[in-house]
Amino acid sequence: MVECREVRRTLWPADGLRVGDAEVEAALAHAEECVLCSEFLEEDRRVAQLIRESVPRVRAPRELRERLYTALARERSGSPTSPGVRRRLRRQWAVAAVLVTALAIGLAGTWLAGSNGGAPVASAFAEDYLRRVVEQDELRTADRQEIASFFARELGVATPPPSVPEFKVHRATICLMSGRRGGVVEYESRGRQLSYYLIPLEGEATVESSGVDASTIEQASSEPGLSRERGLGVATWWDNGHQHALVGNLPAEELKRLAPLFACPSSRL
Amino acid sequence: MARAFEELIGTHLDDLYSAALCFTLDEGRAEELVQEASIRAFHEYPYRQHDADFRLLMLGALVSTFLQRQRRQGRDPLAPHGGLYDETVRSTEWTPIEPFPEVGSPGYRVLLDWFSRVWAQLDDGDRLVLWLADVERLRHRRVAEMTGLDLEEVRARHYRARRSLSRSAERELGRRASGGAKV
Numbered sequence: 001m002v003e004c005r006e007v008r009r010t011l012w013p014a015d016g017l018r019v020g021d022a023e024v025e026a027a028l029a030h031a032e033e034c035v036l037c038s039e040f041l042e043e044d045r046r047v048a049q050l051i052r053e054s055v056p057r058v059r060a061p062r063e064l065r066e067r068l069y070t071a072l073a074r075e076r077s078g079s080p081t082s083p084g085v086r087r088r089l090r091r092q093w094a095v096a097a098v099l100v101t102a103l104a105i106g107l108a109g110t111w112l113a114g115s116n117g118g119a120p121v122a123s124a125f126a127e128d129y130l131r132r133v134v135e136q137d138e139l140r141t142a143d144r145q146e147i148a149s150f151f152a153r154e155l156g157v158a159t160p161p162p163s164v165p166e167f168k169v170h171r172a173t174i175c176l177m178s179g180r181r182g183g184v185v186e187y188e189s190r191g192r193q194l195s196y197y198l199i200p201l202e203g204e205a206t207v208e209s210s211g212v213d214a215s216t217i218e219q220a221s222s223e224p225g226l227s228r229e230r231g232l233g234v235a236t237w238w239d240n241g242h243q244h245a246l247v248g249n250l251p252a253e254e255l256k257r258l259a260p261l262f263a264c265p266s267s268r269l
Numbered sequence: 270m271a272r273a274f275e276e277l278i279g280t281h282l283d284d285l286y287s288a289a290l291c292f293t294l295d296e297g298r299a300e301e302l303v304q305e306a307s308i309r310a311f312h313e314y315p316y317r318q319h320d321a322d323f324r325l326l327m328l329g330a331l332v333s334t335f336l337q338r339q340r341r342q343g344r345d346p347l348a349p350h351g352g353l354y355d356e357t358v359r360s361t362e363w364t365p366i367e368p369f370p371e372v373g374s375p376g377y378r379v380l381l382d383w384f385s386r387v388w389a390q391l392d393d394g395d396r397l398v399l400w401l402a403d404v405e406r407l408r409h410r411r412v413a414e415m416t417g418l419d420l421e422e423v424r425a426r427h428y429r430a431r432r433s434l435s436r437s438a439e440r441e442l443g444r445r446a447s448g449g450a451k452v
Contacts, residue, residue: 012424012428013402013427013428013431016408016409017408039365040365043365043366043369043435044431046369047431047434047435047438048403048431049372050377050380050381050384050434050438051384051399051403051404051431051434052403052404053381054380054381054382054384054385054388055287055291055385055388055400055404056287056290056291056385056388057283057284057287058283058286058287058290059283059286060282060283060285060286060303061286061296061300063300064282064286064300064303064304065279065282067300067304068278068282068303068304068307069275071304071307071308072274072275072278072307072308072311075308075311075312076311180275
């Protein structure tokens with residue numbers, strides 16, 4: 001004779017999966033006959049359903065999503081500000097700190113003598129500190145070399161953006177594309193705007209280099225800054241380790257013509 | 270082919286945030302928990318080849334990060350409570366909810382509303398186990414692996430949490446019935 005307690009112990013939770021062995025078979029046979037046990041199991045199933053239905057499902061805040069993708073991009077790029085890299089570097093920093101202390105003691109005489117030989121070192125530390133604190137994601141400049149330094153620092157890509165006939169560089173920014181951190185260089189010329197996207201695919205599966213694929217997206221936006229008459233041109237291509245795109249209020253064919261300027265690093269030096 | 274970590278986490282983020290909110294009962298701490306757990310899981314992900322593992326990987330990271338954070342602050346949600354399953358069953362005597370409202374009826378909606386409000390009143394550890402076992406529908410063995418509890422303790426906590434919710438609902442229905450409210 002199987003006891004109700006044993007049956008409930010064997011068959012609980014009522015909505016769970018279990019192996020149909022002899023003990024389970026006996027318990028199920030008992031539950032079919034026993035009103036109290038079948039009621040217990042039926043209510044348990046209903047309660048489980050209620051629990052699932054009552055769960056407060058909350059949409060993740062947009063800020064969390066953005067912060068998370070930025071943090072992941074930092075991890076992927078191996079930025080020194082990322083926690084993973086910080087952990088790896090902690091030990092090296094400890095060794096470095098000892099060396100720097102020794103060096104500082106060695107240089108103390110020079111400092112006391114009024115030499116300014118330590119200034120570049122101090123400014124490098126200051127720059128690094130500010131970069132970590134501010135996490136710069138925009139640079140307004142027409143200087144391509146300055147942009148190259150900015151991207152080298154933020155993305156690990158040191159190639160300067162190319163000069164484009166008739167167009168002037170005016171800004172570089174950091175973007176997030178499907179969770180990947182990339183760079184955008186903005187050009188303009190007499191009301192014509194052109195943005196060059198460079199997305200490093202570090203750590204991704206190998207991507208084959210590809211030819212330029214250009215298309216025009218008609219009436220892409222009702223914003224006055226985008227020419228609806230011409231449509232929004234987009235040209236995309238891949239090379240080893242990067243995705244590139246040119247986007248602007250230019251015909252797709254013109255973007256395709258400009259793409260080789262961006263595709264060939266030697267043209268930028 | 271395995272999809273990018275960022276793409277997968279985008280798909281599961283709302284669920285993970287909901288779980289974190291249930292564990293912590295605080296929006297700010299839930300956000301921190303999701304972010305910290307995601308970074309942790311990110312470093313493990315390259316070693317997992319199947320997308321199907323992703324949710325388990327993330328849940329595991331969420332649970333272990335939550336427990337670590339709590340323990341660092343001197344609070345252990347899974348500190349032994351001394352009750353094995355059989356003892357728990359005895360201590361949480363079953364009284365049926367009678368009559369159990371039909372799905373979709375006003376009484377059922379009262380229960381749903383009540384359940385959603387009393388989740389927060391559960392013991393932290395029981396709430397964690399209840400989420401994993403009932404919402405994520407993980408088997409007890411898997412919950413035990415994820416939390417470090419033994420199997421009997423998982424069963425006991427799961428049972429206690431379910432009973433606690435149903436007894437609370439039963440009392441609420443009784444209160445409304447005696448107060449004349451139609452359920």
